[in-house]
Amino acid sequence: MLQNQSLIPDIKAIIATAKDKAIRAVDNERTLMYWNIGKRIFEEEQQGKDRADYGTYLIKFLAEQLQPEYGSGFSYRQLNQYRQFYRSFPIVSALRTQLSWTQYKSLLAIDNQDKREFYIAESVKNNWTSRQLERQINSSLYERLLMSTDKESVLAVAKNEKVPSDAREIIKDPMYLEFLGLKREAAYYEKDLEQAIITHLQDFLLELGNGFSFVARQKRIHIEGDEFFVDLVFYNRLLQSFVIIEIKTHKLTHQDIGQLQMYVNYYDRVEKLSYENPTIGILLCASKNGGVVKFTLPENEKNIVASQYELYLPTEKQLLEEVNKELENFREDKSNN
Template identity: 45%
Template sequence: MDTKLDNLFFENIRLLLRKAQDTLLKQVNSVMVYTYFELGKQIVEQEQKGKSYADYGTFILSELSERLTIEFGKGYSKRNLELIRKFYIIFKNAKSPISQNLSWTHYIHLMRIEDEDERAYYQKEAEQNTWSVRTLERQINSAVYHRLMISKNANNQDRSVETNVTNPLETLKDPYILEFLNLKEQSNYSETQLEQAIIDRLEHFLLELGKGFTFVGRQVRFTFDEEHFRVDLVFYNRLLRCFVLIDLKIGKLKHQDLGQMQMYVNYYDRFVKTEDELPTIGIILCKDKKDAMVEITLPKDNKQIFASKYLLYLPKVEELKKIIEE
């Protein structure tokens, strides 16, 4: 008799239990979030009853913390109760209601954002794209909201940052933050090494690109007039319904680079895309660029060719604005 456990049988059992654990965890998170919201509401309402007393709110939180800790254990310190109260105050009239898809830890990160529009953006993106806490933290730290705002302002677009992508300009960032590549800012690396680092961390790069991107290929070759050409990276955006070509430049951007990308885009528009697809987008990712040179090289009504800087570290928002202004 063969007593060896069937691997497929074990895998099915393992997946069943993992699914149950994930479901229970989501339910626990959901219950915790809504419970904290109601707790925050009751704390605020109780404080308002004694608003004529200067220290009434502090007294309530201190006393409540002591009594809850005795009965329920850790997790109800005065600091945590202050966070729970803040949670209710911030989200009771928020643009986006609280969601069962986000954990309490998600909301702790969101509460650190003072600007209401910025907070609403990250909240909706985290919910719609099922971001982990770590991903949300990275997106906030890399100032995705501010980069989109700055890029839209630079392109004279509406100042709002929508989460439903319908316009290519809504997906563009300048700069792109590629700190996950783990390449040193001052080190010597080739364009091939940069490309390989992106391929090795493709999931991270897709997240940085934005919504709807799927990877098509690297060094994608096409032949025109008996000459062979290669596009560094080719993507397709299913929301925009268009190809997105990316060329990598580790040095200063030259007008020849823009001309080359224009040729790539023209080829894809004429020979690759179908009639129901939108015009191809070309992005040159470079370490250094001058906006004046880009503007004078490209047509005034250009909506297809873009040059964006990339950074290999996480800048602060103030530094980011300075980089854009320069």
Template identity: 50%
Template sequence: MENEKINELELVENLYVRVKNILENGRAKAFKVVNTVMIESYWNIGKEIIEEEQRGENRAEYGKYVIQSISEKLTKEFGKGYSKQNLWYMKQFYLTFPILHSVRGELSWTHYRLLMKLKNNDIRNFYMIETIENNWSSRELDRQISSLLYERIKMSKDPVTVKELSVVGQKVETAHDIIKSPMVFEFLGKGDYTISVESDLESALMDKLQLFLLELGKGFSFVGRQKRINIDGDNYYIDLVFYNYILKCFVLIDLKMGKLTHRDIGQMDFYVRYYEKEIRLDGDNPTIGLLLCSDKNDSMVKYTLLDDSKNIFASKYQFYFPTEDELIEELEREKLSLELEYND
């Protein structure tokens, strides 16, 4: 009798889960439809305002009068959401996205308000594509724009391929494609952690694993921390291990608080070679080693690595958003470095 009761409870619970999934899927579909209709309506309202303004003799003054009058009438009849500010955004929405089919229903009105602040079409298109592909919330989109993701990726791209960022977003095809420098760990928060050694940084990043994965880039899944390697009874530990399902390879990360040394690079070279021989499966691509450090000497990295160590990278990290001046300075350094390397 007792077993029958347990079975009945399990059946009811299973039914509840199935019904709950139906409702959640239905709500998600309904939200997407409603959101698409709302976005299209806002675009059409902006279009009507622009066309009406163009019929007026004094466009600036007449435009203010139109928005003020329409705002008062709409607010009285439809309630909040039709303030002068919001109507101005709708007007800008139409001007920014003059073709309706370029407006994507996957994005919310808050997403579009953030995108409209970007004056460059290529940069705006890049963030639109990345938001849709990675399912970013408006808060995450704001964070990525504020941390100048486009500029950081652009620094590591060949000028010939930079234009593709605005057409297809960030393509991940080679090991080099997934490395950003600098990486920004502002999500750790000021004062939340006392970070003085690598283990402190490792623990802090694990506490914020989801945001760390977003900062790393596309296709990362977490495998483990302090992964042990045993060689003839001696134990070695890799700080963080990930698997990138786009590149189909392991990504080994070692954290360093200061400037890299040749020993750090040699140790990572050892980790990568071990994974290549002992862990990597048939069908996997070559293992990537990434040294995250607060400072690096590019020449030392270049001359320390052997010719066959093509998949070991060093990337800087910082705990705050880079300023535009800092990025411009970094771009100039990168440009000079490339010119010197080319001339060599």
């Protein structure tokens, strides 16, 4: 009989850690190999830069020589990608060992340098998997954050150069909840959406952003004999504040905003500790009228945010249209203020 029942779990944990380190080490070496191949191709290409088609000829020639022996990883398409890898990251010391080659392939598809740096910083900081990074790129996390704040703030928060001081710097509008698996054409009760969020809590925390942790569901509060139930309560360690989420499957009304304001006031006056910041309220709604939100809340209100949810990821065209529209509205609001 074992004296210490933790022996087997401890050894399994050691094995799992060692395997993970070995996989990361192999992937890092592979990434460096691809970078060096890309560098060598680029250097050779420069030797024949006076010939317009030399680059294409060179990569085709290399693919013909290497692919039969080393496989599909050395096809024309792959070799061209290694060249692009070096061109996008010309300093080898700038490569992040925390990122896998699969993640770098996703990053290579991003042309905008600020946008690419944002996803690199967020991937490293949050230890995103390749799937999580791809999902965040496909859901246009960078553009959604830009709708609420400026580019410099988005990058500074991502790189830990700035602690967010405003909920809008980390809360996205819209929020994409395609991972819930709900059909957009169906009707749902608020409790159904809430249950789906709890079931997929890890994915929902990823969508919420940095620093969130789950606190409670249907949190009961008493106000002079009356009972109320707050849908979801989270805490954000970066903002050092409670975050209350109320779910509305209908178009947002001023009564919904008033209800959330009451919950926020309660948490500020009863639950919040002296060193914590004011409570943040998020109305997660099926649709909203920005004017109703604007005129229901006091001017310069920063702690109540209405965020529309979508049950599917948009097409690239839809996303660009929406981003451009929201950015234009944001610029107009700033100029008016």
